[in-house]
Amino acid sequence: MRFDILTIFPDFFTSVFSHGVLRRAIAQGQVSVACHDLRDFTHDRHRTVDDRPFGGGEGMVLKPEPITEALESLGLAAKGSRDPQPEAVVLLSAQGMKFTQRVARDLARMERLVLICGRYEGVDERVNELHCDLELSIGDYVLSGGELGAAVIVDATMRLLPGVLGNEASSAFESFGPTHEELHGQFSQEAGAPPLSMHGAGGLLDYPHYTRPAEFRGLAVPDVLAGGNHDQIRRWRRERALEKTLRNRPDLLEAAELSDEDRRFLRQLQKG
Ligand code: SAM
Numbered sequence: 616m617r618f619d620i621l622t623i624f625p626d627f628f629t630s631v632f633s634h635g636v637l638r639r640a641i642a643q644g645q646v647s648v649a650c651h652d653l654r655d656f657t658h659d660r661h662r663t664v665d666d667r668p669f670g671g672g673e674g675m676v677l678k679p680e681p682i683t684e685a686l687e688s689l690g691l692a693a694k695g696s697r698d699p700q701p702e703a704v705v706l707l708s709a710q711g712m713k714f715t716q717r718v719a720r721d722l723a724r725m726e727r728l729v730l731i732c733g734r735y736e737g738v739d740e741r742v743n744e745l746h747c748d749l750e751l752s753i754g755d756y757v758l759s760g761g762e763l764g765a766a767v768i769v770d771a772t773m774r775l776l777p778g779v780l781g782n783e784a785s786s787a788f789e790s791f792g793p794t795h796e797e798l799h800g801q802f803s804q805e806a807g808a809p810p811l812s813m814h815g816a817g818g819l820l821d822y823p824h825y826t827r828p829a830e831f832r833g834l835a836v837p838d839v840l841a842g843g844n845h846d847q848i849r850r851w852r853r854e855r856a857l858e859k860t861l862r863n864r865p866d867l868l869e870a871a872e873l874s875d876e877d878r879r880f881l882r883q884l885q886k887g
Contacts, residue, residue: 616725616776618648620765621685622732623664623677625650627762637770640779648769653677656684665735674736682731682742691729693745702727703748705768706738707761711750714768716791718751722768723775730768732761792816794872817872820860822852854880861885 620628628650632641640646654662657680665675691697691704703725712718722728731738731747743750753764773779775786787798794817825836839851857880860867868881 616646616723616773617727618646618769618773619689619727619729620648620650620732620762620769621653621682621729622650622760622762622765623653623734624732624760624762625652628766631766632769636774636779640773640776645776645779646773651685651689653681653685656681656688668736672736676736677733677738677742679739679741679745682738683746686729686746689729691746694748700727701725702729704729704731704746706731706743706747706750707733707753707764707768708737708743708750709752709757711752713755714751714753714764714771716771719768719771719775720793720797722772728768728772730761730765732765734760788816790821791818791867794818796872818867819856819871820864820867822855822859853877857881858884 622628628648632638632648637646641648653664657663664677664681666678668674668676686704694704701724703722705728707730731742751764751768753767758764777783780786783801787793787801798816825840829836829841837851839847842848857877860871861881861884873881
């Protein structure tokens with residue numbers, strides 16, 4: 616998958632893409648990321664990318680010409696005249712639709728994603744009208760630029776690409792994971808087999824994880840995890856995932872995939 620990022624601060628991304636899973640995915644050629652400096656698409660001595668807002672008011676606005684020229688240099692025509700391709704042009708914006716794991720899963724099906732980073736008061740709206748397939752916000756707060764949002768979208772999307780994480784189950788069975796229907800029976804679980812980590816699946820938050828030492832500062836790892844009974848471990852993890860979701864993100868329970876046993880457990884928790 617290819618990511619193109621349009622920004623006035625291309626150096627911002629140097630360290631972002633030099634670590635961990637993303638660095639490895641780039642080195643192995645599963646992902647390529649190119650950052651394009653919008654100032655390279657200006658034609659004046661000062662390399663001007665912004666101007667004052669029509670109608671008055673605070674701050675400056677990113678001009679449409681450098682962004683349009685940058686998109687054209689990447690072979691991207693205005694959206695009405697683009698050939699249908701598995702690609703999307705995304706404007707980072709606090710006014711956008713919220714970026715979630717479900718959106719990341721949709722974006723991971725694309726071959727190419729172009730991310731436009733705003734600055735100042737934002738981007739001339741005609742860029743959105745002419746070129747953008749999606750306007751995405753990474754959360755209900757205002758950042759000073761779209762670069763952090765672009766980095767978040769690249770990271771969350773690329774780790775869902777087949778082969779990027781060593782183990783496909785890692786991204787299927789984690790917080791905000793897909794439902795079993797969405798997984799199309801990809802990971803079956805035989806009774807008595809060692810537990811796949813599928814207990815946060817179906818839209819819940821993940822369960823808590825523990826490693827060695829077995830006791831740390833007076834806190835012991837729950838006995839069930841050392842016991843080796845896979846069915847008990849599976850149930851314990853599922854209950855902790857339900858508990859955590861109820862406590863921290865009860866909104867997720869409305870759309871989560873719940874069994875009768877899950878519902879009974881939640882009713883008990885709610886009764887206290
Ligand atoms: N005037 C804008 C508003 O009130 O919605 C805020 C502009 S913000 C200071 C500058 C740029 O940061 C935006 O154009 C956008 O690219 C980026 N940005 C700010 N908040 C964001 C968010 N929550 N998600 C994604 N991008 C964001």
